[in-house]
Amino acid sequence: xxxxxxxxxxxxxxxxxxxxxxxxxxxxxxxxxxxxxxxxxxxxxxxxxxxxxxxxxxxxxxxxxxxxxxxxxxxxxxxxxxxxxxxxxxxxxxxxxxxxxxxxxxxxxxxxxxxxxxxxxxxxxxxxxxxxxxxxxxxxxxxxxxxxxxxxxxxxxxxxxxxxxxxxxxxxxxxx
Numbered sequence: 001x002x003x004x005x006x007x008x009x010x011x012x013x014x015x016x017x018x019x020x021x022x023x024x025x026x027x028x029x030x031x032x033x034x035x036x037x038x039x040x041x042x043x044x045x046x047x048x049x050x051x052x053x054x055x056x057x058x059x060x061x062x063x064x065x066x067x068x069x070x071x072x073x074x075x076x077x078x079x080x081x082x083x084x085x086x087x088x089x090x091x092x093x094x095x096x097x098x099x100x101x102x103x104x105x106x107x108x109x110x111x112x113x114x115x116x117x118x119x120x121x122x123x124x125x126x127x128x129x130x131x132x133x134x135x136x137x138x139x140x141x142x143x144x145x146x147x148x149x150x151x152x153x154x155x156x157x158x159x160x161x162x163x164x165x166x167x168x169x170x171x172x173x174x175x176x
Contacts, residue, residue, distance in 0.1 A: 001068055001167045006075025007098035010105035010112075012146045013072045016098065019156055020070060024164070028066040032059055032073045059083065068167065092170035096159055097140035100147040102129050141166070 003020075005013050017029045035055035042054070056079050063069060063083060073080065075097065142162050144155050 001092045001094060001163075001170050002063055003070040003163055004075065004080070004093055004095040005070050005072045005098070006095060006140070007100075008074060008102075008105050010108035011098045011100050012108070012152070013098055016146070016156055016159070017070045017072050020160060020163070023160065026068055028062065028069040030059055030062040030066070030069050030071045032056070032071075032077075035059055056083075092166065094142075094163060094166045095140040096142045096144065096163065098144055098146050100145060104147050 005017060007013050014029075014031065017031070021027050021029050032055055035058045036051050038058070039051040039054035059071065060083055063071060071083075075095070142159060144159055146152055146155055
């Protein structure tokens, strides 16, 4: 099964994915941002077109090669649809959207002290506002608020239960 983990930068997608994978053997984390960073190193060029092409091809291969994976992205890229409808991918896709107030995401991004990922201009805060606005238009099986870090473990456990139940249902009935 593929978990389509979406949300704006700073919402906690990587944190949840890492938490989930540590608790559930056999799952793989597929992160488009990590693929982009790898592409820059391999291609020795920050050319956006080449980087994006490499990153998305690698993501498609990861989805094809790993039986259970979490794909992490903003969920706003049109290339996701072609990934999901690819002949190579014949599994359930379960979308989890993480949400937090824009201000919270901005604070988290600033605290990382790293440059924004490709696709963003120097005004990362404005980009986050646009992402958050568009997120409401993306269909999701689960929408979870991860604003309060004191409750995050409980929220993660609830999401985990839903994902694992969906995986069982898909295996049993070939649905979702």
